[in-house]
Amino acid sequence: MADIVDFIVCGKHHAEHRLLALVRLVFCTHEKFCFPGVIISYPFRRGCTTCLQNRSRRIGCRHLRARRCDGGPFQTPARILQEQPEYRGTLKMVSYLNLSSGVAGWRAAVLFPLLAYLVSRLAMLVIGLVARDQMLNPVDYVWIYHDRVWLDIWGVWDTGWFLSIMSQGYDHAVSTNPDTPLQANWAFFPLYPMLAAVVADLTGLSDFVSLLVVSNLCFIAALIWIHAETVDLYGPKAAKWTVVLLCVVPGSHVFSSAYSESTFLLFVVGTLAMARNGHWLAAGCLAALAVLTRNFGVLLLVPMAVYFVEREVKPPTLKAGWMSGLLTVLGSRRFLAFAASVLLPCLALGGFMAFLHERTGDFLAFVTIQRAWGRTADWPFAALLRPVLELWLFPLVLWPSAIAAWVATGLCIVMVWQRQWAHAAFAFIGLTVLLTAGLLSVFRLVLPIAPFFMMAGSLMACWPRIGLALLPVMVMTEAFLMWGWALGWPVY
Structure with a gap:
């Protein structure tokens, strides 16, 4: 009836x-x-x-x-x-x-991320062009990668390392250049410049423009994918907030710059989505690509394992006893697929380490070279407390990273409270690993950890007034950071 x-x-x-x-x-x-x-x-x-x-x-x-x-x-x-x-x-x-989602759902899932991307990038482009036009000492600006300013504003700092990998491969020894003393491109993983090299070969574009093409295409794909994933987990309103946050959060300009953040974000979102749906081989392949983009990608094994336990190791499976239940799980085809998915990222990391050993004599060259940038091991809680204990002496350039670390810590707590175990595990372990190297660049390195934005989007969907109040603050902060990025300030 x-x-x-x-x-x-x-x-x-x-x-x-x-x-x-x-x-x-x-x-x-x-x-x-x-x-x-x-x-x-x-x-x-x-x-x-x-x-x-x-x-x-x-x-x-x-x-x-x-x-x-x-x-x-x-x-x-x-x-x-x-x-x-x-x-x-x-x-x-x-x-x-x-x-x-039906026809209307597919249209919204694609058009809204595209609209958010276009509006935010256009605003950043205008800010960057105005900043370059108002530059006081253009002679002092050393990062000239393109003769057109509207493209050149997207390349600074680490962009040169990716270009060096594309043009001459990985270094055999550390640099003797006084501008980059004892540094080398071993710290940067190969997939992002490799994708840009493929684009350059297919289209005839310059290396720098190819890096920008890869970054922006990956960012668009990541926005569409994370929108669909957030709709399924938290609802359509949370999905829209998640996309908006990714487009306006302080540091969002990095996703469209000649950096690997957007590529890594795409593989993180894909791995989490495939693992949540039990597509283990697809998740393993995407995790392997994430590892080849950044060593941080190996941490995706943690949420994959959590998802496997949630899906396969359940009380009905273990009702006959823990040992027999576990043997049943370990002998299943799904466990074999999961084991293969875990093996793929490990093989990717091992292959790059073997290459570095052949090139430099050090399996962990991508870790040891971090000292050249002043990164040393530290307790993560010390990095969180240092801005409070050294309030007036704390370096101004590190305040964005300190605020990002505190916000990320709060979001981890909310994930645990909402029992999003896989996302909470990945976010917490990822943040902890980042903080062990200090606060330098944390606000940028934390951007590809997608669960932070998905959880923040769900919270703003529940309290939209708070979200609308915070939105202008984030937009103004991002405008300031984009201004500094275009001028080569140390806002990285």
Whole structure:
């Protein structure tokens, strides 16, 4: 009867919902045909915003139901059916094709990230051009990578190291240049400049422009992917806030610069999404690419392991005893796929370490060379407390990193409180590793840790007034940092 009511009432105003009601009338009359009806009709139900805007609504039919609370996450069929093994094959198809959004959903998932990207990058471009026009001593600016200013403003500091890898490969010895004493490009992993080299070969663009092309394409892809992932975890409002935060957060200009942050962000988002859906080989491949972009990528093994435990090691599996249950899990095909996914990032890191040993005689050259930039091991809690203990003596240039570290710590606590164990583990361990090397560049290095932005987006979706109050502050801070970036200030 409820299906007939939906067909008459809602279908009267929404053409797409008439198809939904018709499908439900055909498929949902018997439990045997229940699941196909849910899968086929779900995209149209998702696109019918009028039916979802006020109260909790039924999704599916009387045999298979889920509820959407106004402030809670939107539950997709894949999530509804995770506990139903008889639908495992179809569930895998759904998670691959991402049928959680209809035509309207796909349009919003692509257009909103693109719009946020274009508006934010255009604003940064204008700020950078004005900053260069007002430069007092242009002769002192040494980072000239392109003769067109609107491109040159996106390259500074570490850009030269990526260009050196593209042009001459990895160094055989440390630099004797007085501007870069005892430094070498061993600290920078190869995938980002390799992708730029491929773009340069295919298009004929210069090395510097190719770096910018790779960075911006990866950032656009990361925005679209993280939007879809956040919709599934926290809801559409949180997804929009997440995209906005990535585009305006202080330091966001790095995603469009000749740096590897956007490439690493894309692989982080992809790894977490694939692991959450149980696609272990895809997650392993993306994690391996993340490792080849930055050594920090090896930490993605932690959320992958957490997701595997959440999905496979469950009380029903262990009801016959811990040992027999674990043996059952270890002998399954899913564990073999997970083991292979873990092996891939390890092989990627081991291969690069072997290359560095052949080139420099040191397997850990990418770690030892960090001393040339003044990075030394330190207790992470000491790095957090130092700005408070040395309030008036603390270097001004490190304050953005100190604030970012404190905000990230608070977001880690919220993730634990909301039981987002995989995201919390990756974010906490990643932040701890970054802080062991001090606060230098932490505000930039923490940007690709996607769970921070997803959690912040969900919080701002719950308290939009606070988000709207903080948004101008972030925009103004990012404008100042972009101004300094275009002038070569040490705001890295």
